[in-house]
């Protein structure tokens with residue numbers, strides 16, 4: 001008999017898990033709440049402009065390659081290594097800093113900021129690399145079921161890494177670099193994970209090592225959504241059906257097993273096993289109504305910041321900006337602290353600008369540019385309403401206009417704003433948090449929400465809120481870890 005699996009959610013976690021299951025002989029069907037697949041790796045196409053509406057780049061490219069090897073497929077898109085990785089504009093700085101993996105070149109770029117940068121960076125990256133290679137297989141690439149297994153894994157790490165667990169990322173950077181600007185740039189991976197370098201442990205400096213030495217950052221020719229589209233094409237070839245506009249809201253169980261799930265239109269979805277790619281905490285809260293995951297319990301967890309996204313179709317080209325630019329305004333520490341918990345006003349925002357039409361001119365009409373601005377803001381626990389979204393967006397657009405000496409407003413042909421409320425509503429994200437539970441030490445490994453259900457034996461989870469964590473590569477790993485649990489229980493056919 002062939003086991004039937006129902007995957008709930010067509011994010012990267014759900015799509016890659018579905019592929020692993022179908023390739024190992026399972027019959028697979030996917031249900032998705034939104035009108036198209038991808039979840040946080042999504043696509044916005046309007047008035048001739050095309051945007052990757054969430055994720056725009058990916059690192060740890062070897063995880064995608066491992067996935068392709070595991071499934072014996074070759075996804076047809078071309079990955080393009082970003083060089084430079086991105087530009088950084090500081091308030092009042094005469095030039096943008098161009099960030100590349102080449103440390104000698106980067107040293108020249110930082111000439112006015114940090115003496116002997118290449119030597120210092122080599123030492124920092126060497127230490128981060130040792131930590132990465134020692135810890136990644138133990139803590140991120142295998143299933144960890146409980147605290148005991150978590151501590152067994154940690155005990156296998158060389159002791160020299162231990163202080164880094166307890167040292168904030170920012171403090172670790174301070175051991176190597178003097179310049180606050182250099183530290184701000186090197187700690188951007190923390191912000192890219194919806195957190196701040198003051199909050200997350202220097203353990204995550206391995207993100208810098210991956211970006212600047214071991215691997216790099218990649219975009220995809222035609223846009224990151226090509227990843228989603230190729231996964232869908234491959235799944236369709238393997239007879240996997242995806243049902244859109246289908247939100248699971250309830251369940252029926254029998255003998256500690258899910259019998260079927262029920263969608264918003266009262267349709268029952270039967271399967272032998274259920275793999276949830278919807279947020280692992282939110283599903284337990286909203287669908288299972290699990291008391292340990294009620295709203296109070298979830299609000300006690302530490303959730304990452306939320307995205308505030310502006311999509312602009314402009315009637316001009318922007319030679320002043322490169323494909324990826326981070327804008328960093330003054331008083332970083334104050335901003336980061338204030339922004340996470342009690343935003344008063346986004347007077348000096350930090351934001352990231354992505355211009356997909358630079359590398360892919362067909363994503364905007366001739367002579368035009370598609371521009372996406374992502375700003376990290378407090379999630380809905382801290383800022384409950386976004387009725388002021390227009391003025392927040394105006395402030396950010398004016399700030400960027402000032403930085404590049406061009407009145408962007410006068411070139412706007414198309415504009416759309418997505419607030420944390422939209423991110424929450426569209427994809428079922430808790431309080432609109434874009435990156436799931438933050439990467440605090442008490443929310444990773446054995447402490448993170450489990451990828452198997454506490455009660456139902458045929459219910460499993462993959463995606464950013466369960467192990468190992470957030471971001472496209474981590475979520476690809478999460479699909480493997482969830483499938484390993486399923487194969488262990490149900491077997492694999494091939």
Ligand SMILES: Cc1cc2nc3c(=O)[nH]c(=O)nc-3n(C[C@H](O)[C@H](O)[C@H](O)COP(=O)(O)OP(=O)(O)OC[C@H]3O[C@@H](n4cnc5c(N)ncnc54)[C@H](O)[C@@H]3O)c2cc1C
Pocket residue numbers: 008009010011012013014031032033034037038039040041053054055056057058059246247248249277278279307374426427428434435462463464465470471472473475
């Ligand atoms: C603005 C933004 C920018 C980002 N940029 C990057 C980047 O550049 N690089 C990177 O690596 N990572 C980036 N990330 C993180 C990355 O996008 C996510 O970690 C990853 O895509 C999460 O995938 P997932 O499969 O876990 O979840 P999701 O993408 O959230 O997918 C879950 C799916 O489940 C569906 N769903 C939810 N509830 C239900 C239900 N009840 N019934 C049916 N379906 C349901 C949702 O609609 C969704 O499609 C970014 C995230 C955000 C928010």
